[in-house]
Amino acid sequence: MTKFATLLIERDFAVPDIRCAGCIAKLEQGLVRDRRIAAARVNFTEKRVHISCTPDADTPELIGAFSLLGFEAHPIGDGPADVDGGASDSRALLRAVAVSGFAMMNIMLLSVSVWSGASGATRDLFHWLSAAIALPTVAYAGKSFFRSAWRAVRRGHTNMDVPISIGVLIATALSLYETATHGPHAYFDGVVMLLFFLLCGRWLDSVMRDRARGGVTALLRNMGTGAMVVEKDETSRWVDATALESGMVMLIAAGERLPADGIMISGTSQLDLSLLTGESAPQAVGPGDSVHAGTLNIEAPIRVRVSATGGDTAIADIARLMGEAAQGKSRYVRIADRAARYYAPAVHTLALLAFAAWMIAGAGWHHSLLIAVAVLIITCPCALGLAVPAAQIVAAGTLMRIGVLVKDGSALERLAEVDRAMIDKTGTLTLGRPVAANLDEADPRARALLLALARASRHPLSEALTRDLAASEMTPTPVEAVKETPGFGVEALWEGRKVTLARPAQPLGGSDLATELAVDDVPVITIRFADALRPDALEAIAGLREAGVEPSILSGDRAAAVAPVARALGLTAQTGMSPQEKLTAIARQTAAGHKVLMIGDGLNDGPALAAGHASIAPGSASDAGKNAADCIFLGDRLMPALKAVRVARRTKAIVRQNFALAIGYNIIAVPLAFLGYVTPLVAAIAMSGSSLIVVGNALRLKGAAR
Amino acid sequence: MNGLLVLIPVALGLGLIGLAAFFWSLRGGQFDDLDGAALRIFVEDEEDAP
Numbered sequence: 001m002t003k004f005a006t007l008l009i010e011r012d013f014a015v016p017d018i019r020c021a022g023c024i025a026k027l028e029q030g031l032v033r034d035r036r037i038a039a040a041r042v043n044f045t046e047k048r049v050h051i052s053c054t055p056d057a058d059t060p061e062l063i064g065a066f067s068l069l070g071f072e073a074h075p076i077g078d079g080p081a082d083v084d085g086g087a088s089d090s091r092a093l094l095r096a097v098a099v100s101g102f103a104m105m106n107i108m109l110l111s112v113s114v115w116s117g118a119s120g121a122t123r124d125l126f127h128w129l130s131a132a133i134a135l136p137t138v139a140y141a142g143k144s145f146f147r148s149a150w151r152a153v154r155r156g157h158t159n160m161d162v163p164i165s166i167g168v169l170i171a172t173a174l175s176l177y178e179t180a181t182h183g184p185h186a187y188f189d190g191v192v193m194l195l196f197f198l199l200c201g202r203w204l205d206s207v208m209r210d211r212a213r214g215g216v217t218a219l220l221r222n223m224g225t226g227a228m229v230v231e232k233d234e235t236s237r238w239v240d241a242t243a244l245e246s247g248m249v250m251l252i253a254a255g256e257r258l259p260a261d262g263i264m265i266s267g268t269s270q271l272d273l274s275l276l277t278g279e280s281a282p283q284a285v286g287p288g289d290s291v292h293a294g295t296l297n298i299e300a301p302i303r304v305r306v307s308a309t310g311g312d313t314a315i316a317d318i319a320r321l322m323g324e325a326a327q328g329k330s331r332y333v334r335i336a337d338r339a340a341r342y343y344a345p346a347v348h349t350l351a352l353l354a355f356a357a358w359m360i361a362g363a364g365w366h367h368s369l370l371i372a373v374a375v376l377i378i379t380c381p382c383a384l385g386l387a388v389p390a391a392q393i394v395a396a397g398t399l400m401r402i403g404v405l406v407k408d409g410s411a412l413e414r415l416a417e418v419d420r421a422m423i424d425k426t427g428t429l430t431l432g433r434p435v436a437a438n439l440d441e442a443d444p445r446a447r448a449l450l451l452a453l454a455r456a457s458r459h460p461l462s463e464a465l466t467r468d469l470a471a472s473e474m475t476p477t478p479v480e481a482v483k484e485t486p487g488f489g490v491e492a493l494w495e496g497r498k499v500t501l502a503r504p505a506q507p508l509g510g511s512d513l514a515t516e517l518a519v520d521d522v523p524v525i526t527i528r529f530a531d532a533l534r535p536d537a538l539e540a541i542a543g544l545r546e547a548g549v550e551p552s553i554l555s556g557d558r559a560a561a562v563a564p565v566a567r568a569l570g571l572t573a574q575t576g577m578s579p580q581e582k583l584t585a586i587a588r589q590t591a592a593g594h595k596v597l598m599i600g601d602g603l604n605d606g607p608a609l610a611a612g613h614a615s616i617a618p619g620s621a622s623d624a625g626k627n628a629a630d631c632i633f634l635g636d637r638l639m640p641a642l643k644a645v646r647v648a649r650r651t652k653a654i655v656r657q658n659f660a661l662a663i664g665y666n667i668i669a670v671p672l673a674f675l676g677y678v679t680p681l682v683a684a685i686a687m688s689g690s691s692l693i694v695v696g697n698a699l700r701l702k703g704a705a706r
Numbered sequence: 707m708n709g710l711l712v713l714i715p716v717a718l719g720l721g722l723i724g725l726a727a728f729f730w731s732l733r734g735g736q737f738d739d740l741d742g743a744a745l746r747i748f749v750e751d752e753e754d755a756p
Contacts, residue, residue, distance in 0.1 A: 020745065021745040021746065021747075021748035021749050022748075024742065024745060024746065024749055025749040025750060028749075042739075042742060043738060043739045043742060044739055044741045044742025044745060045738070045739045045740060045741045045742055046739070091732065091737075094732065094737070095729065095732065098725060098728050098729070098732075099725065102721050102722075102724065102725045105721060106717065106718060106721050109717060122710075125710075129714065129718075133718075
């Protein structure tokens, strides 16, 4: 191990393509073959790889080690404070679940003896033991409820945690009094069981958010990007996006995204602006043109002098709009909290009523208080606390299997309510990347040659060709001496003849993208590229209509480019819209009483995604889009977006059923408690029974996406 | 009654040991990657590196 004697540094990489056990083995065993990497550990759940490497390994080299194995990796910044914050949150909850679970089992053990007839000194001993276990447990596991209830009360609100906290505290205090006065009933078991079930619900909720956050982090490509910076003496080094300063000269290869705004100083190329403006046709740029961060260089390497970084870029403007738009969404009140608004006062009134009624009936304050506590415990929203998170986590798991990441429970609730869909064109209805349009004109021999040349290059058009040809199970023709010239194309020897895949000698009209295959400089075929509709766009649009969600197009592209798509799908379209205009369009629908579902991918859709009642972005979207959206769907098909709406509606139905079950249980149990028949034994059976029923009902969502 | 004096501490002690073991494994990161743990059984161990 002497070669790792130097100090190692730890790095995290997001690798979205980890899908199976094979990937784990390939990565963990393949990465360590690299001289600089000492150890690699895959976290499958979060689609991350943690590596220990020598300090001289820089980011592009490490990414290169991943791509040698066939994986795309994205560095995760050093300060993922919010990511870790979430994880430690659910870890604290898991600890509380464990503590309350342990305490519940042990107290139950003692309680069973009391129920089966222990009396006198034995019963007192058991009650004291229960108290000794329950008090620290309530203090530790109940912390989060007390804190949240106190916050709500201080601001004059009420939420689910208020009746829970009051119930737990009063029941504990009364049980302690009972124990001290040798009384027959102590509710320690009920109190701790209540905490256990509620914490389970809380924990499920938090796990769901963590998972989605992990998935989203793995998808954030632009995090920690940077550029090759060329120094005055023509040496180049990798500089992180955050460390770029104006005046630096960046070398941007074909297929790279610009990390900062700047002015072109040499080279000519075409830039894909679709993430920035929604425009599908690439823009030709030359020296002197100003170029923007977030655009993709698709043709040839260029040099750009940085003019603005970070907060000064065109993106910053969009970020400001997004911040304003997101405020509307934070006003949404979740179903459980809405229910609590009615539930909490009802519970407290009932308990008070029970106390008053028994006092009037002449039962004495001790007996009356005992009955009031029984009412509080039995009505405590044990099933309610589980009803929503259990249904939502099962639904989110189901959706994850079909490739939809849901950010949190409230996203599912809002998604179920939408009745209008506004859909961006470029990258959302279409694939947002070039697809070969006339491959079927090429004969099999030409196709095999195309694949052989295209797969040797990382140029976006070559990658598009490779993807399409490899999908049709083509075997490439063996070629020799493959050489790529940036800005020109790929060249190789085939049976002693020179074959090239390059820019067409005769430029095509318009801004069409094309590449030409030539044998001995004689053109064989010109392949044209265009952005194509997602394969199931038509079905998905029809499905949305059927679900009562009326779709329309909201595009930043020119009318001429949008028209064919709108016609093919039978949709109305608004075109040439700026981010601000998209926001206004959504606001107009909202004012008319509609709940808008925004589906979009670009940076320019960011504010609209934040403003929509619910929003979905494809996995290929810009980081801003993915951050702003409630759900993200992966893959080339649009159908998952529709399925997300369907599952969300099924979830809403199940949550309603769960509420009905919980209320039905209360209708039976409350009168019993009121009349004083609820002993700790009855409370324990009723609570666990209702919780199990609710969870069982939620599990029915498992097959909802089919 | 004497039996109880032994059995109750034993029962509580066993529970506490279980709780401690759970915390230990939680701190050791065994709950960080639940889906991955299920898949690792399929990973062939590479022939031991020299």
